[in-house]
Amino acid sequence: MTEKSSFQYLNLKDDLWHExxxxxxxxxxxxxxxxxLGMPRVLxxxxxxxxxxxNNFSKAARSMLGAARSxxxxxxxQNLSQPNLTEPKYHNRLHFADALTSMSIQLxxxxxxxxxxxxxxxxxxxxxxxxxDFLHPGKVNQVESEIEKQSFNCLKPILLCHFVPDAWxxxxxxxxxRSDFSMVHHNHANVIGEDFxxxxxxxxxLLNEADVMASASSKYxxxxxxxxxxxxxxxxxxxxxxxxxxxxxxxxLKQLLFSSPASLVLGMNERIVHEIRSIP
Numbered sequence: 001m002t003e004k005s006s007f008q009y010l011n012l013k014d015d016l017w018h019e020x021x022x023x024x025x026x027x028x029x030x031x032x033x034x035x036x037l038g039m040p041r042v043l044x045x046x047x048x049x050x051x052x053x054x055n056n057f058s059k060a061a062r063s064m065l066g067a068a069r070s071x072x073x074x075x076x077x078q079n080l081s082q083p084n085l086t087e088p089k090y091h092n093r094l095h096f097a098d099a100l101t102s103m104s105i106q107l108x109x110x111x112x113x114x115x116x117x118x119x120x121x122x123x124x125x126x127x128x129x130x131x132x133d134f135l136h137p138g139k140v141n142q143v144e145s146e147i148e149k150q151s152f153n154c155l156k157p158i159l160l161c162h163f164v165p166d167a168w169x170x171x172x173x174x175x176x177x178r179s180d181f182s183m184v185h186h187n188h189a190n191v192i193g194e195d196f197x198x199x200x201x202x203x204x205x206l207l208n209e210a211d212v213m214a215s216a217s218s219k220y221x222x223x224x225x226x227x228x229x230x231x232x233x234x235x236x237x238x239x240x241x242x243x244x245x246x247x248x249x250x251x252x253l254k255q256l257l258f259s260s261p262a263s264l265v266l267g268m269n270e271r272i273v274h275e276i277r278s279i280p
Contacts, residue, residue: 008023008024008026008027009023009024009027009028009037009045009101010024010045010046010048010049010101010104010105011023011024012049012108015112017105017108017109017265017266018266018267018271020105021101021102021105021213021266022217022219022220024101024105025098025101025214025217025219025220026219026220028042028094028097028098028101029094029220032093032094032097036093037097038072038076039071039072039073039075039076039093039096039097039100039130040069040072040073040076042072042096042097042100042101043068043069043072043100043126043130046100046101046103046104046126047065047126049104049108050104050107050108050111050117050122051117052065052117052119052122052123056119057119057123058119058120060120060164060165060168061119061120061123061124063162063163063164063165063168064120064123064124064127064162064164064168065123065126065127066162067127067131067155067158067159067161067162067164068123068126068127068130068131070158070161070162071127071130071131071134071155071158072130074134074158075093075096075130075134076093079093089227089228089230090224090227090228090230091133095133095214095224096130096133098213098214099129099130099132099133099210099211099213099214100126100129100130100210101214102209102210102211102213102214103125103126103129103206103207103210104126105262105266106206106209106210106260106262106263107122107125107126107206107262109261109262109265109266110196110260110261110262113196113261113262113265114196118198120168121198121199121203124168124171124172124203125203125206125207127172128171128172128175128176128203128207129207129210131151131152131155131172131176132148132151132175132176132179132207132211133147133151134151134152134154134155147180148176148177148178148179148180149177151176152172152173152176152177155172155176156169159172171200171203174200174204175200175203175204175207176207178204178207179204179207179208179211184208184257185257187201187204187205187208188205188208188257188259190204190205191205191259192259196260196261202260205259205260206260206262208257209258209260209262209263209268212256213263213268215228215252216253216256216258216268216271216272218271218274218275218278221249221253222249225248225249225252229245229248246279246280249279250276250279253272253275253276254276256268256272258272
């Protein structure tokens with residue numbers, strides 16, 4: 001993976017993957033509080049980190065990359081064109097950047113483990129990740145995958161505009177719809193006892209993990225939990241206590257699942273257990 005000397009975003013040294021991840025989260029927060037990097041730049045840095053270059057891509061991968069770039073631009077333009085728009089406290093550009101960063105590090109680890117880069121699946125994973133909460137309203141599902149289906153419906157015109165093949169559109173749709181937190185256990189159950197492969201079942205798991213990886217961090221997770229609580233407070237969410245405060249944090253951590261080979265390298269399960277034990 002690409003190594004950078006001074007830029008503290010996705011700067012991998014000596015295969016210290018978790019340190020790279022945490023430093024990247026920290027860099028994003030500094031940028032968020034002052035001069036925001038912007039989702040197009042975040043996506044660009046992820047592609048550079050993964051050594052993904054268009055000249056090596058299939059036609060399908062190029063179309064999905066074009067769609068991902070359009071989503072990144074649209075996310076930023078939504079906020080620039082509506083200066084009075086209030087972003088959700090949690091489901092905002094920082095969350096999108098966190099998830100994309102997490103996914104990129106997962107993919108890099110998998111390439112290192114598998115000794116093979118599947119460009120189509122890697123670009124699909126980045127596109128699916130950056131779009132999984134596309135135009136999120138800052139609310140909760142009233143029925144299963146309600147908001148996830150809305151996000152895909154908003155994404156669909158972009159996929160069509162970039163001529164993303166139907167087969168890949170179906171993969172992306174399924175992964176986004178199955179990113180509903182209520183389906184996480186089913187997604188992980190689907191890969192029990194199976195070796196990693198570049199396929200839809202594992203993409204669903206990778207997306208679930210990337211979605212909550214920053215929230216699982218003992219350093220950055222508690223603040224993200226409070227952000228989510230603030231978001232839910234605006235809609236009078238009845239189960240607010242399940243995400244807020246010390247008990248909410250413990251409850252949240254106990255619900256998390258990490259089973260991909262990448263998450264094992266990152267030591268996610270051990271870190272979660274350690275944090276739970278440290279909570280009084």
